Amino acid sequence: MPRATFTFPSGFYWGTATAAHQVEGNNLNNDWWAWEQQEGRIINGDRSGRAGDWWAGRWREDFDRAHETYQNAHRFSVEWSRIQPELDRWDENALDRYRAMLLGLKERNMLPMITLHHFTTPMWLVEMGGWENEAAVDLFAEFSRRVVEALGSHCNHWITINEPNVLMSGGYLGGGFPPGKNDLKAALKVMSNLLKGHAAAYQAIHTAQSEARVGIAHHWRGFLPANRSPLTRYSTNLYNKVFNEALPQALITGKFDAVMLKEDIPQAKNTQDFIGLNYYTRELVRFDLRRRSEMYTQLSYPKDAELSETGFLNNDPQGFMAGIKWAAQFDLPIYITENGVEDGKDDFRRKYLLEHLHAMWRMINNNTPVKGYFHWTLVDNFEWERGWSQRFGLWGFDPVTQLRTRRKSVDLYAEICRTNSITAETVEKYCPEVYDRIYPV
Numbered sequence: 001m002p003r004a005t006f007t008f009p010s011g012f013y014w015g016t017a018t019a020a021h022q023v024e025g026n027n028l029n030n031d032w033w034a035w036e037q038q039e040g041r042i043i044n045g046d047r048s049g050r051a052g053d054w055w056a057g058r059w060r061e062d063f064d065r066a067h068e069t070y071q072n073a074h075r076f077s078v079e080w081s082r083i084q085p086e087l088d089r090w091d092e093n094a095l096d097r098y099r100a101m102l103l104g105l106k107e108r109n110m111l112p113m114i115t116l117h118h119f120t121t122p123m124w125l126v127e128m129g130g131w132e133n134e135a136a137v138d139l140f141a142e143f144s145r146r147v148v149e150a151l152g153s154h155c156n157h158w159i160t161i162n163e164p165n166v167l168m169s170g171g172y173l174g175g176g177f178p179p180g181k182n183d184l185k186a187a188l189k190v191m192s193n194l195l196k197g198h199a200a201a202y203q204a205i206h207t208a209q210s211e212a213r214v215g216i217a218h219h220w221r222g223f224l225p226a227n228r229s230p231l232t233r234y235s236t237n238l239y240n241k242v243f244n245e246a247l248p249q250a251l252i253t254g255k256f257d258a259v260m261l262k263e264d265i266p267q268a269k270n271t272q273d274f275i276g277l278n279y280y281t282r283e284l285v286r287f288d289l290r291r292r293s294e295m296y297t298q299l300s301y302p303k304d305a306e307l308s309e310t311g312f313l314n315n316d317p318q319g320f321m322a323g324i325k326w327a328a329q330f331d332l333p334i335y336i337t338e339n340g341v342e343d344g345k346d347d348f349r350r351k352y353l354l355e356h357l358h359a360m361w362r363m364i365n366n367n368t369p370v371k372g373y374f375h376w377t378l379v380d381n382f383e384w385e386r387g388w389s390q391r392f393g394l395w396g397f398d399p400v401t402q403l404r405t406r407r408k409s410v411d412l413y414a415e416i417c418r419t420n421s422i423t424a425e426t427v428e429k430y431c432p433e434v435y436d437r438i439y440p441v
């Protein structure tokens with residue numbers, strides 16, 4: 001049987017990623033909280049409620065979990081509506097709590113990476129039209145400046161906005177996020193404003209902190225044509241251009257080209273210091289005349305797909321390699337800012353995790369500058385419109401009792417973090433069913 005150890009570069013960052021609304025609890029003052037109170041918005045009528053109770057201090061025990069299992073980095077987000085509860089009011093107490101979390105990471109020797117905007121928008125801004133209103137651009141930059149001034153002595157890795165493309169399609173192309181619109185024009189306007197918001201925040205952050213490293217967490221999703229028809233190919237290209245390319249290319253060139261909206265945004269040119277890549281899966285695209293509201297396309301998984309617990313994702317590590325290859329074109333350091341799978345039973349995650357980390361190793365071995373990996377996520381959390389029906393945590397979690405349970409994947413990931421490698425023993429011990437795929441004869 002072939003055996004080998006796949007070693008990662010020394011100093012590699014191993015961590016998990018979280019987001020404020022999904023773990024803090026009682027975020028009463030943003031659009032998602034309001035959304036959850038409306039009937040029919042969230043699967044099973046679930047609500048974020050106390051979530052993982054981080055706002056009450058339970059981040060301490062969860063950071064211990066991460067630290068004790070050899071993670072040396074953590075990505076979390078700050079909640080805008082807590083720090084700026086009203087247009088002209090700033091809450092120093094909220095900043096103090098985030099400072100305590102940063103100190104908590106420092107004590108545990110973990111590198112912090114802060115996300116400034118992870119899907120939630122304060123209600124006062126929503127009342128002004130949210131990201132459809134260009135005023136959001138400067139407001140976000142001002143918020144970012146304040147945060148960096150307050151917390152910059154303990155953190156210098158910043159993600160301005162998490163997944164602008166998912167925020168856009170979720171909220172404005174019928175994807176189940178607030179404000180629940182299906183309006184292409186509004187969607188493209190939002191995307192353009194998010195891009196401008198990022199660019200303005202990039203400058204504000206660098207003015208406040210010269211050593212800052214700033215990026216976006218970009219959701220890259222592979223799109224492959226489901227058949228050879230020219231219309232299907234056209235749809236696939238369209239998805240690629242609008243969802244995958246428009247925003248990241250504008251960060252290089254200052255030219256935003258979302259096919260149906262083209263705009264020169266020169267201030268966005270060269271506004272990232274690293275690429276943050278969120279990868280989950282690839283999909284097939286098929287042209288379908290009946291689906292007007294979905295830009296005449298149907299998305300699906302291949303027939304031989306290995307689907308996750310709720311059919312949400314395909315285990316497609318080749319797609320991860322394609323995504324990393326795509327990210328490498330920008331010639332910047334790459335962080336995998338999210339990657340993971342929902343699996344309450346924890347019999348799929350180990351396979352997904354091992355194969356994805358092996359795929360990442362192969363890309364690094366090809367000289368791709370991946371510097372760190374943040375698994376989604378540490379403990380089960382509130383999965384947006386899917387509520388508590390999906391379990392992405394290394395640790396399981398009961399939202400009623402707050403009880404955490406250690407899944408086997410914890411030990412698998414810990415072994416990889418501790419040894420900074422994937423060994424044949426680890427594969428044999430935690431997931432022998434993928435041995436042949438990782439060590440083909």
Ligand code: BGC
Pocket residue numbers: 019162163166219278338376383384392
């Ligand atoms: C988001 C996370 C989310 C994860 C899994 C990503 O698109 O950034 O907030 O929980 O997907 O659904």
